[in-house]
Amino acid sequence: MKRRDFITKAVPTGVAATTLPFLMDGASLKAYASSPLFAQLAAAAQTDRVLVVLFLDGGNDGLNTVIPRNNPAYFNARPNLGIKNSLPINDTLGFHPKMTGFDTLYKDGRIAIVQNVGYERQNRSHFRSTDIWFTASDSTEVLSTGWLGRYLAATHPDYPDVFPDHPLAIQIGSTLSLTFQGPKSQMGLAITDPEQFYNLIQGTDISGGDPPPDTPAGHEVKFIRGVALEAFTYAGPIRDAANNATNQVQYPNLTTGGNLPGQLQIVARMIAGGLTTPVYMVRIGGFDTHANEDTRHPVLLEAVSQSVEAFMQDLKALGVEDRVLIMTMSEFGRRTKENGSKGTDHGSAAPHFLISPKVRGGIYGHDPDFSNVDRSGDFIYQYDFRQIYASILEQWFGVPGDIIKQALLRDFATIPMIESPPVGVDDPAFAxxxxxxxxxxxxxxxxxxxxxxxxxxxxxxxxxxxxxxxxxxxxxxxxxxxxxxxxxxxxxxxxxxxxxxxxxxxxxxxxxxxxxx
Amino acid sequence: MNRRSFFSQAGLTAGALVVARKGGSAKGRGGDKNKKPPREQYQASLKGLPETNRIRPKVAAGLEPYVPSEQQPWDEQRVGHLLRRTMFGAKLDHIKMALKKAPGEVVDMLLADKPLPNPPGNWVSENWDYDGSSSADRKRDAGRMKQLRNWWIELMLSDEFSIREKLTLFWHDHFATEYLTVRCPQWEYGYLNTLRKNALGNFKQFVTDMTTDPAMLDYLDGRLSTKGRPNENYGRELQELFTMGVGNYTEDDIKEAARALTGWTIPLLVNQRPRYVWAIQSAFVPSRHDDGEKTFLGQTGNWDYKDIIDIIFQQDVTAKFICRKLYREFVYEVADETIVDQLAQIFRRNNYDLKPVLSTLFKSAHFFDNAMIGAHISNPLEFGIGNCRSLNISNSNIDYLFLEGKVLGMEIFQPPNVAGWPAYRTWISSSLLPTRWAFSDSIVNGTMPSKYRFKVDVLAYARLFDDPNDARQLVTDIATHLINYPMSQNQLNFLLDALLQGAPEYEWNIDAPNAEFRLRSFLVALLRMPESQLS
CATH class of the missing domain: 2.60.40.1930 (Macroglobulin (MG2) domain)
Incomplete structure (x- = not known):
């Protein structure tokens, strides 16, 4: 039996669109991990599939994104900010009217909406909660490595002593986030633009010289030399990949919060141009809408929705759409009740999106429950955000359970939202x-x-x-x-x-x- | 090197690629309101660097005054260490002057009070008369904002022997506001004045002034927060980022503080949409203030903003939070908690006056210990403005230096968010490091676009050293001046090769026709060394 079939069998069909924690956690795959064939196939699957993390920086107002459009409690909480003309998703929910792109993608079955994503003891500090998401920590623990950093380190234990042909992760921007921090080193690199990156490197001679002394300064020199070496190694492959492909569609000119369309254009070219990098991160800022949310939030949602739609169309035209999965993240949702400045303060759980032709489109989880709220009047989380991470590692990358455990440090029930990679292996359990x-x-x-x-x-x-x-x-x-x-x-x-x-x-x-x- | 790269990068960063919120500058703790996690967690979380990768300097020396010795002499390197940390770069004449004085005396000079500079224009005292439909008004404000930031860059560049501008930048990072949100140049000028006026003053007064500062009232929505409809934005950041740090208050404390802070706003003098005239001073409007009873950090009463600040400054953690931040900025990223505790005691004993803390720190054996020298990753302005100052460039282009900061992730008046710049290793990435090289190349060779063009007078600079005709000596002297890091013989040889380019050492002469070209090649190579990113 093929592993794909096994997974399909493990998931009762017909209930995929409802809440369904996928308890076949990492450990179940552990048995196969010992098989060299499986490891090989898993590795092959990893290089083929790409995760694009889309960071909605500032705390996206989930309640005005996926809107409980017929719920009086919603309009009571949002007398000024309540959205009346949402785009219906089903009988009870609707997208914000600016999210026509998401509406289309959803109808095509390309979006899995995960409701009420958060974690135990929601921290409402932007900075702390962003770190919690980046590191996949509990609310009460502080970790200094990121979940993707740990994942990539587990699958590439020799890095950075041995550089693979292509970067392990690319963040579009000038700095690399904590997500990509591995136990030994950063596991990815930050670039703004492939051509400029290449040009900046040309003509440089990095004279490393002697091993740095064991002092704070020596330690920092070692770090900077490592960054320089990485830049040298990857400038060529990145530029070549970007030049190999041309964007096939017009991206919207919506640059609010940091030119998301421009970032996605670059990612599309790098994927289609042959870079085997499995993880990218892009970011759009400005979601901290304490005031005047009625004017500030819609333009951000529009930018996200239209850019992602263009990106998906582009990937399709480039013939790589089946290889790409987008995952949104944001440090928290916002307060259910609006404040006096036509805005919303820091809240808790919120919906998030997985977008790909390979997701099992639909809604996972219940509608926002106004009758079950915390002391601030905000929603109780239904899914731990790390269940999404676990699901992606398991179903998207098809990685063995021990690797998932290394990345997430704990076991999390997964949610069967994604069609698993075509990894063929006999199933010893069934046999x-x-x-x-x-x-x-x-x-x-x-x-x-x-x-x-x-x-x-x-x-x-x-x-x-x-x-x-x-x-x-x-x-x-x-x-x-x-x-x-x-x-x-x-x-x-x-x-x-x-x-x-x-x-x-x-x-x-x-x-x-x-x-x- | 493509000389346009640095600039095209500028255009891109302007619109597109903002520095990501964080490489993880978590200030610390988990969300458990009752349990206090151990102090080590602060350290582990700093800037997202794994514990295993962090080095804890083993420094026995404490806050006792530094006394020059055979092992730790008061020499060019150690003077340069003090000057680089407290100012931008280290000018040779400053180093020479300081060498003739005792270390404590030099620190006193750096910390001396001085009058505020004249404002950048008369407009700073005008009400903000702004018509949203008027492109002329937008243009006027953009022009004023440019004037304001250039005025500050100029002060950083030209300020003589004082820590003030460096501290003002530190406080801008601490009490961050963003021009794109605040928009009013007058408010941003007033805010910068609040920073500079209090930079070496009393921190409690500083927080009080900042709480009613118009730019801050606008940036964190305090002006919109009213009785019955409080906005929590400032109430939260006051506690999380400005005074105590995350984990030392509850969500209820935030709500109660937000109530107590209501009442301060910025008077709208004319309201004729789309034209508005705003005052440039904030005002307290009693009818907007929630005068009910509040319970804040366990104390109940009819608190107002001053009471909230009083209560915050009754918490021991406040002094530690600020002293830790000062330590990490001015000494090393990994704070020595014993030193932080001692500084916090001094801070509290002096009723939160900043000067005794800074004076003790900068005069200490701890600060001057060998382990601390060269261990700070220069921020973009320390790198850009600092190198222009160190290289004695007299005609640097202010617009270009502003742009350098912006491209490298440190646009003044526009930090990435209210937490300021994540700093430390986030200043260096595979994208930013090559961009720094492009910048340093450009100030050596003048390869920036013509409207910004300037370059170092390499011959004049080289002649400042004792024996510019001795190639080996010159290389060593310049490396010692520009790099605060022990250079190995291999590295010095590499730099010597860059200067001589195959010519025999004895042929080197500063008056030779090709000396200038060779000096430029040598400086390009030197400033591209990883060690040049440190100070």
Whole structure:
């Protein structure tokens, strides 16, 4: 069986558009990671697929981005800023009217909207919360390496002693963010424009000379020499790639917040021009709309929406659209209630977007819940932002679980939002006789039966809620080989989607079931 | 080198590519309101550098005064260290003058008070009369803003032997505002005056002045914040960035501070849309002030902005927060917490007067320790203006120096956000480092666009040294002057090659026809060395 098929099987089809934590976490892939074939294929997949991180800097007002358009509580909270003419997504939600590009992409099934993304103990400092997103830390811990830095370091342990042919990550801009800081060194480089970058390097002689002394100054000299060397190494390949491709569509002239269309144009050319760099980062600023949000926010959303649409069209014309995934990030959403200056202060959870022809388009998570808010009146997060990271690493890059763990430091339930990379590998778990069958009856109330097959040994069967928490452990014991049946009775549980997961001897599988009271 | 590269880069950065918010200058702590994480977490988070990559200087010396010794002599290098850290670059005549004085005396000179400079124009005291539909008004303000920033660059470039402009820049970074948000040149002038006036003064008074400063009231929305409809923007940053640091207050403290700070606004004198006339002084309007009871940092009362500031300055963490920031700017990125604690005690004992803290620090054996020399990554203005000053360039183009700062990520009056510039290693990237090379090439060779053109008089500069006809001596002297880092024999040989370009050493003569060309090649090579980015 191909791995692709395995993953498809692991995800109950038909429920992809609902909330569905994908509990087949990193560990399940760990078994395959030992196979050299798998490692090879995983590496091949990594070089082919590209992640573009789109940073909405300043704290995007998610509530005026994906709008609960029929909810009176929304208009109560936003007497001046409430948007009445949103572009309908479904019966309850709509895009901001300036987001026509996103509307089109969504209708094409190219956008996965993840609702209520945040984390436990939301920090409302821009700087601290940005670091939390960059480093994938808990709110109460301070990390000094970034999640993409750790990911790239795990897959390229020799860097920077050995430079690969192309950069591991490129941030369009003049400095590199904390996201790309690895344990040993920065894992990417910042460039503004390929041609200028190349020209600046020409004619320079970097005389390194002697090893720097073990002093603070020596330490800084070592750092600067490293940057110089990196610039030298990559100036040529980057320029060549950018020159190999020409943008095929007109990008909008919307430069508010830092010329996002210009940045995306460069990224498109580098991808299509043959650079094998797997990660890019672009940024648009200005989302800190404490005042006059009614005029400031729409132009930003327009810039994001139109630029991304042009970028996707360009990638399509260049023949590389299937290789690219965009992920948005922003340090927090904004306060649900507007303030007295026609603006919004710092809030908590907010929607985010995954954009690609390869996403399973739709809405993940529930609508903003005005009845369940924190002390500031802001939304409780439903998805930890790191679940998105884990999902991307798992489903987009198809990397083994131990690498995901190295990047994210913890296990996170993933969300099946992306079609997995075409990695072909035999599935030893299936060959060994593991099967987790669909429960019966389904939907159920309040009792259902779960069937599984095992070659024998220690088995753990657990029930989980939507956020991945274990509600009940049904089996945690050694069992005989063969088919088994377990009855689950839902006591004191509300209607909704639940998951059951089988773990045995390295095999893990999860299926969804629906309780209807 | 493509000499246009530096400039095309300028055009690009202007519109397109802003310095990313942060390479991770987290000021510190997690969101747990009750638990105080250990102090080490501050350090770990600074500028996003992994702990394993950070070097903690092992410096035994403390804040006791530095006494010159055989091992740590009061020589060109150590004088240059003090001057480079407290001013822009180190001019040779300043070094010579300082060498004749005791270190403490030199520090006293650097910290001396002096009158404020004359303003850049009479317009600074006019009300802001602005018609949004008038391109003439926009042009007028753009012109005034240019005048204002050039006035400041000029002061940095020409200021004689004083720390003031360097400190003013430090405070601009600390109490950041952005011109593109504030827009009124008069307010930005007033704000710069508030920075300069308080740069060496009393920090509590500084915070009080800044809280009612028109530019700040506009930038962080204080002028819009009213009773019943408070805006939390300033209330948050006052605590997070300006005084205590993240983790030392709760979200409720922010809300309560925002209420107490209400009432200050900027009077709108004429409101005839699209024409507005704004006052250039802020005013307290009692009807806009929330005079109810507030609980701030555990204290309850009918607080106003002064009470909030009083309470903030009752917190020990405030002195430490500021002293740590001063240390990281003026000594080394990785703060020595023992020294920070001692400085904070001095700060509190002196009721938050800045001068005793700075004086103790700059006179200390700790500051002058070998380990600290050359360990600071120069910011773009230290690099640009500093090299122009050190090279004795008398005709530098002010517009060009402003642009240099902007291209390299330090546009004055336009920091990336309210946290100021992330600084330290974010000043150097694969994009910015080659751009720095292009800039230093241009001031040596005059390869900038003609309207900005100037270059160093290399012959005059070389003749300032004792024996300009001794190639080896000249290379060593210039390297010692421009680079605060111990150069190895290999590096000196490389530089000597750059000067001689194959000619035998004995043929070198400063009066030879090709001496100027060779000196320029040598300076280009020297300023491109990684060591030239340090001070």
């Amino acid at each position: 060994n006789g593991f099967v987790l069958e669909q429960n019966y009856p389904n939907p159920f109330n309040p009792t259902t039966r779960i069937f599984f097959n095992t070659p024998g040994g220690k088995v753990r069967l657990t029930i989980h809620d939507e956020s991945g928490r274990i509600i009940q452990t049904l089996v945690n014991d050694h069992v005989a080989p063969g088919r088994h049946e377990v009855t689950f009775k839902a006591r004191n549980l509300a209607s909704g989607t639940y998951f059951y997961r089988l773990e045995s001897n390295g095999f893990k599988q999860t299926k969804a079931m629906t309780l209807v009271r």
